[in-house]
Amino acid sequence: MEGIMITDANNRIKSVNPAFTQITGFQSEEVIGEDPSMLNSGRHDADYYRDMWSTFYTKGYWSGEIWNRRKDGTVFPEWLSLAVIRDDTGNVKEHVAVFSDITRRKADEEQIRRQANYDPLTGLPNRNLLVDRLNQALLAAHREEEQVALLFIDLDGFKRVNDSWVM
Structure with a gap:
């Protein structure tokens, strides 16, 4: 289940798919015309976004982990892939964002880390x-x-x- 969001050249949301709604809690009519920054969690600083957008416009794509906010205010991790769509003259026409909620994966990673340490x-x-x-x-x-x-302390019989x- 991957959420999809398409924005125009001015980064205003044009359309979203049903998985976007299911993951974020926002209905399409609530987000159409809005800037995707409405989903920002506040966990990333301006430098993070500046680097992300710089890479995105330089290469035409970007992928990475990002934390966003659902309609109910909960913050969640997602794997986000961005692509730019240009017209025949090279001007930006649209941006496409495809993302998946990786909350479960992050919880599994934390459990493994905890068990190992x-x-x-x-x-x-x-x-x-x-x-x-x-x-x-x-x-x-x-x-x-x-x-x-x-300082090393050995407790006899503790392993048993x-x-x-x-x-």
Whole structure:
């Protein structure tokens, strides 16, 4: 299910498909004639949009992850692909935006990240995250010409208790 939005050369919405309505909550009559910035979530700064539009007009297309806002105010991640349509003389005629809601994918990625880096019983960082953070601390200490200290505590029998309580 991919939302589609077509804008004119002045970036005013000309048409949207039913998937656009289902994803955003906006009916077509509410958005026709509006600027797509009405969907902005506020999570991206002006530099982000400036770079996006610069790439878009230079290459004629742009794809990437962006966060937008639904009619009900909820913010959601989407994968957005933009393309410019030019007339025979090279002038911009329309813009086409095709997007899909990637909320589920982002939640799955977060769950995988959490499972890889945190103990399921205690919620504490695990060895994998410890090694990552220790490497970061060592690199920062080397760069800043500082020292790092590490305290190691070994709890006898904790693995057996932890393994018996993991669900």
